[in-house]
Amino acid sequence: MKGYCRYFGREATAQPLGFMTHFSILSLARNALSRHSGWQPTWRDAVPKDGYDVIIIGGGGHGLATAYYLAAVHGITNVAVLEKGWIGGGNAGRNTTIIRSNYLLPGNAPFYEWSMKLWEGLEQELNYNAMVSQRGVLNLVHSDAQRDAAARRGNGMRLHGVDAELLDVDGVRKLAPFLDFDQARFPIMGGLHQPRGGTARHDAVVWGFARGASDRGVDIVQNCEVRGFLRDATGTVVGVETSRGLIRAGKVGMAVAGNSSRIAALADLRLPIESHVLQAFVSEGLKPVIPGVITFGAGHFYISQSDKGGLVFGGDIDGYNSYAQRGNLPVVEDVCEGGMAVMPMIGRVRLLRSWGGIMDMSMDGSPIIDRTPIDGLYLNAGWCYGGFKATPASGRCFAHLLATDRAHETAAAYRLDRFRTGHLIDEKGQGAQPNLH
Amino acid sequence: MRIDCPYCGERDAQEFVYRGDASLMRPESEDGMADYVYLRDNLAGPMTEHWYHAQGCRTWIAVTRDTTTHAMLGAIFARDGVR
Numbered sequence: 001m002k003g004y005c006r007y008f009g010r011e012a013t014a015q016p017l018g019f020m021t022h023f024s025i026l027s028l029a030r031n032a033l034s035r036h037s038g039w040q041p042t043w044r045d046a047v048p049k050d051g052y053d054v055i056i057i058g059g060g061g062h063g064l065a066t067a068y069y070l071a072a073v074h075g076i077t078n079v080a081v082l083e084k085g086w087i088g089g090g091n092a093g094r095n096t097t098i099i100r101s102n103y104l105l106p107g108n109a110p111f112y113e114w115s116m117k118l119w120e121g122l123e124q125e126l127n128y129n130a131m132v133s134q135r136g137v138l139n140l141v142h143s144d145a146q147r148d149a150a151a152r153r154g155n156g157m158r159l160h161g162v163d164a165e166l167l168d169v170d171g172v173r174k175l176a177p178f179l180d181f182d183q184a185r186f187p188i189m190g191g192l193h194q195p196r197g198g199t200a201r202h203d204a205v206v207w208g209f210a211r212g213a214s215d216r217g218v219d220i221v222q223n224c225e226v227r228g229f230l231r232d233a234t235g236t237v238v239g240v241e242t243s244r245g246l247i248r249a250g251k252v253g254m255a256v257a258g259n260s261s262r263i264a265a266l267a268d269l270r271l272p273i274e275s276h277v278l279q280a281f282v283s284e285g286l287k288p289v290i291p292g293v294i295t296f297g298a299g300h301f302y303i304s305q306s307d308k309g310g311l312v313f314g315g316d317i318d319g320y321n322s323y324a325q326r327g328n329l330p331v332v333e334d335v336c337e338g339g340m341a342v343m344p345m346i347g348r349v350r351l352l353r354s355w356g357g358i359m360d361m362s363m364d365g366s367p368i369i370d371r372t373p374i375d376g377l378y379l380n381a382g383w384c385y386g387g388f389k390a391t392p393a394s395g396r397c398f399a400h401l402l403a404t405d406r407a408h409e410t411a412a413a414y415r416l417d418r419f420r421t422g423h424l425i426d427e428k429g430q431g432a433q434p435n436l437h
Numbered sequence: 438m439r440i441d442c443p444y445c446g447e448r449d450a451q452e453f454v455y456r457g458d459a460s461l462m463r464p465e466s467e468d469g470m471a472d473y474v475y476l477r478d479n480l481a482g483p484m485t486e487h488w489y490h491a492q493g494c495r496t497w498i499a500v501t502r503d504t505t506t507h508a509m510l511g512a513i514f515a516r517d518g519v520r
Contacts, residue, residue, distance in 0.1 A: 259481075261477065261478070261479035261481075262479075262481055265478075270472070270476040270477065270478060271476065271477070271479070272475040272476055272477070273477065273479055274457065274477050274479050275479055275481075275504070319455050320438075320450075320455045320486070320502075321457065321458075321479065321480075321484060321486065321504045322504050322507065323481045323504050323505045324504070324505055324506060324507050328438055328450065328507070330449075330450070330451040363474075363475045419471060419474075419475040419476075420471040420475070432474050432475055433457075434457075435455060435457075
């Protein structure tokens with residue numbers, strides 16, 4: 001549909017703010033009468049001004065959500081989002097679209113549950129169809145010990161007010177009868193189910209936030225690479241040097257997960273992060289077969305089916321530092337073996353595409369939303385391979401930090417100095433070895 | 438990726454276990470220990486890193502690899518010192 005399409009690279013002429021069409025069944029019908037020739041671009045492709053109150057580096061889901069909430073919640077509208085390529089072209093367009101809040105630890109659970117709640121109201125708030133579909137997330141268990149761990153996690157979730165059900169094997173069979181229950185090596189003994197989990201349409205999330213932000217006056221600037229920071233005599237960051245010139249700013253926020261270390265290095269800052277490549281896959285389109293999100297407990301494999309019919313799945317990161325946005329064949333093989341172990345029915349499905357995205361793997365597997373030691377520079381990073389589900393709360397908390405200089409209560413644990421002070425949030429218990437998180 | 442192990446020759450990277458940046462130096466005192474454990478340069482471009490040839494000669498090697506292309510730029514025994 002034309003209304004969902006943006007002409008990248010072409011600058012819009014100066015358009016008045018508030019030009020946004022309200023999407024409704026009436027606007028759809030009205031545009032249908034004119035053969036859908038009347039749809040306008042959903043957001044403004046801006047030319048950068050000389051300065052802003054706040055600059056967000058990174059036009060992905062998190063950066064655009066931050067700009068949206070700065071404008072919508074905090075009334076700060078003199079904001080620019082600077083994107084090196086095109087918006088949503090990085091990890092926002094490379095994830096497996098899963099949303100869930102099945103976290104165990106106190107630092108994580110309230111944040112991800114709040115994100116889940118924001119997802120539940122997002123489409124109404126943005127007046128944009130983000131295709132949020134709460135079709136359930138099911139984590140399979142294959143041993144007594146795993147069942148105990150799932151019960152503990154489920155109890156932890158329920159204590160945080162998150163929905164969780166521990167299913168026995170019959171319960172799993174009702175949800176997903178096609179699984180290989182009696183597999184010799186990893187029989188399925190049950191699962192932990194979060195019914196409110198599910199999927200959302202990744203690029204609709206990007207466009208929805210872009211539209212909401214743009215309509216409130218935020219400048220979205222594409223093809224604008226940040227190449228350095230402007231510092232004053234005290235070292236405070238007062239702007240950025242970009243491929244489109246100098247832009248001054250009251251505050252600068254980084255939301256460039258995958259490349260956080262590279263941008264931080266421009267300010268001589270080292271981060272507790274390694275960049276790793278994560279691959280994802282989609283099959284040819286099939287009729288509906290997989291009802292929700294299903295994860296294999298004995299390997300690392302997760303799968304869901306898109307509304308278009310493709311099976312969307314993935315597994316582990318490749319395990320070595322990479323900025324290449326593509327992975328290697330051993331992990332392709334490993335992921336497909338995981339799939340075959342848990343649902344052999346997919347064996348004859350043809351793979352349509354595979355791709356790689358670069359993950360900010362932090363040293364404890366949890367994100368960072370905090371000020372940096374440099375005045376004027378703020379950090380949103382370290383999302384490992386769980387950033388998509390966090391998009392709304394990440395934006396909301398980062399906007400709160402940028403607007404008030406204080407951490408939002410649900411993100412208070414995501415401090416940059418927690419590695420030095422020992423307050424790690426290590427959900428998987430792996431220690432400072434990022435390729436194991 | 439294929440790694441040119443100085444003992445075994447060119448082998449599939451799957452035979453190796455990855456450890457990470459080989460340039461990190463354990464500090465003499467407690468000062469700097471947090472930085473040593475947690476902070477990384479996380480280079481984009483050529484980077485020297487430790488790999489362990491678990492399914493081969495079982496030696497630690499130091500591989501120089503371009504993290505933006507995965508191109509292998511050389512490997513030596515770690516004991517010969519990249520540090």
